[in-house]
Amino acid sequence: MSPRVYLTGFMASGKSTVGPLVADRLGYRFVDLDWLIEARTGQTIPALFERGGEAAFREAEAEALAETTNAEGLVVATGGGALVDLVNLWTAQTAGVVVWLRASAATTLARLGDAGGRPLLADGAGRPLQGEALARRVGALLAEREPTYAQAHFVVDADRLPALVARDVAEAVVERGG
Ligand SMILES: Nc1ncnc2c1ncn2[C@@H]1O[C@H](COP(=O)(O)OP(=O)(O)O)[C@@H](O)[C@H]1O
Numbered sequence: 001m002s003p004r005v006y007l008t009g010f011m012a013s014g015k016s017t018v019g020p021l022v023a024d025r026l027g028y029r030f031v032d033l034d035w036l037i038e039a040r041t042g043q044t045i046p047a048l049f050e051r052g053g054e055a056a057f058r059e060a061e062a063e064a065l066a067e068t069t070n071a072e073g074l075v076v077a078t079g080g081g082a083l084v085d086l087v088n089l090w091t092a093q094t095a096g097v098v099v100w101l102r103a104s105a106a107t108t109l110a111r112l113g114d115a116g117g118r119p120l121l122a123d124g125a126g127r128p129l130q131g132e133a134l135a136r137r138v139g140a141l142l143a144e145r146e147p148t149y150a151q152a153h154f155v156v157d158a159d160r161l162p163a164l165v166a167r168d169v170a171e172a173v174v175e176r177g178g
């Protein structure tokens with residue numbers, strides 16, 4: 001069985017929610033890359049974006065990802081942009097099995113609510129996008145990112161209950177074998 005599992009997919013596809021359930025099923029530890037970034041930098045994700053722009057966040061994200069590649073028995077919930085970077089994608093594909101939690105645009109919008117705390121879904125003044133503006137932004141980002149998400153080893157339908165999504169992820173990892 002692969003020693004590391006990387007969950008990728010758009011914001012609100014459920015990576016942070018499903019990750020611990022997958023870890024329980026496999027008897028692995030769980031880490032959320034966003035929490036690791038916050039722990040290592042001592043800053044929240046919005047503060048990192050505010051102070052250093054997206055570039056500073058992406059740099060911290062790549063460093064945090066690299067930290068996970070030696071751990072044995074680990075499920076990693078990446079942030080939705082982490083494995084859009086092709087070097088990061090390669091890092092994760094080499095270190096473990098990459099699973100795309102694919103959620104529809106409608107599910108994504110329903111789960112995002114007011115999208116607070118996600119800097120990429122805010123307006124120029126940092127206010128969460130809402131309604132049509134949020135839908136447009138999500139649609140554009142999804143179209144841009146989905147071809148890269150599709151390079152995951154496995155795709156799991158994330159428009160379902162977390163327990164079902166976790167079951168399918170764990171089964172895919174086990175089936176993949178050693
Ligand atoms: N399978 C699911 N069904 C219903 N709600 C979910 C599901 N997965 C996540 N959520 C909810 O959607 C929101 C975003 O989930 P989260 O796990 O933070 O996504 P991600 O880490 O992919 O951004 C949270 O409010 C969470 O409770």
Ligand SMILES: O=C(O)C1=C[C@@H](OP(=O)(O)O)[C@@H](O)[C@H](O)C1
Pocket residue numbers: 009010011012015016034045078079080081082117118119120
């Ligand atoms: O899609 C993205 O670029 C991001 C997704 C977020 O994580 P989630 O996908 O867990 O919301 C977080 O890493 C940051 O706000 C950027």
Ligand SMILES: [Mg+2]
Pocket residue numbers: 015016032034077078079
């Ligand atoms: Mg998350």
